[in-house]
Amino acid sequence: xxxxxxxxxxxxxxxxxxxxxxxxxxxxxxxxxxxxxxxxxxxxxxxxxxxxxxxxxxxxxxxxxxxxxxxxxxxxxxxxxxxxxxxxxxxxxxxxxxxxxxxxxxxxxxxxxxx
Amino acid sequence: xxxxxxxxxxxxxxxxxxxxxxxxxxxxxxxxxxxxxxxxxxxxxxxxxxxxxxxxxxxxxxxxxxxxxxxxxxxxxxxxxxxxxxxxxxxxxxxxxxxxxxxxxxxxxxx
Numbered sequence: 061x062x063x064x065x066x067x068x069x070x071x072x073x074x075x076x077x078x079x080x081x082x083x084x085x086x087x088x089x090x091x092x093x094x095x096x097x098x099x100x101x102x103x104x105x106x107x108x109x110x111x112x113x114x115x116x117x118x119x120x121x122x123x124x125x126x127x128x129x130x131x132x133x134x135x136x137x138x139x140x141x142x143x144x145x146x147x148x149x150x151x152x153x154x155x156x157x158x159x160x161x162x163x164x165x166x167x168x169x170x171x172x173x174x175x
Numbered sequence: 176x177x178x179x180x181x182x183x184x185x186x187x188x189x190x191x192x193x194x195x196x197x198x199x200x201x202x203x204x205x206x207x208x209x210x211x212x213x214x215x216x217x218x219x220x221x222x223x224x225x226x227x228x229x230x231x232x233x234x235x236x237x238x239x240x241x242x243x244x245x246x247x248x249x250x251x252x253x254x255x256x257x258x259x260x261x262x263x264x265x266x267x268x269x270x271x272x273x274x275x276x277x278x279x280x281x282x283x284x285x286x
């Protein structure tokens with residue numbers, strides 16, 4: 061089945077630094093990937109849609125200069141949280157559409173803690 | 176913005192019982208999907224139902240969709256302790272569209 065690998069699973073960084081999260085589709089090509097943010101015990105909020113070879117489409121209220129998304133190949137999308145602050149601490153999850161029945165495959169998520 | 180609203184918010188049942196979770200949405204959809212999330216993990220796709228379908232089965236899962244009421248139900252039969260997780264409904268407006276998630280339901284199955 062379709063597998064999406066997301067790394068790292070956990071990261072702790074200092075305030076003001078940048079963190080890069082990778083999302084890879086391992087056994088299929090993903091022209092579109094999605095990045096979500098999830099706060100504890102809450103739902104997933106879509107941050108942006110990442111399209112291979114073009115600029116990402118950001119949801120309203122998401123700072124594109126803070127959350128840099130790059131989708132350089134059909135199997136890799138990256139999210140870089142720039143100049144991270146404690147309020148950016150959250151669970152970030154990527155997903156990509158598999159090739160069967162519209163179901164989306166999700167990565168295992170990245171727990172970001174900014175101290 | 177959130178489209179789906181699940182109910183109940185939390186459900187606790189005994190192993191072996193059936194669990195019914197509901198999802199209401201607001202706008203027209205192409206498909207509705209149910210996902211499961213174990214604590215601190217990513218989401219696992221459970222089942223998808225298209226807007227022209229009324230019921231679908233997959234193993235112990237049964238999903239219904241009533242587009243006139245804009246409502247879907249997920250039934251898990253003969254629940255197991257391993258079914259303990261959060262369950263989310265998500266709606267899509269097309270084959271490659273973004274998904275809009277509900278707030279989720281926390282299911283606890285007591286052994």
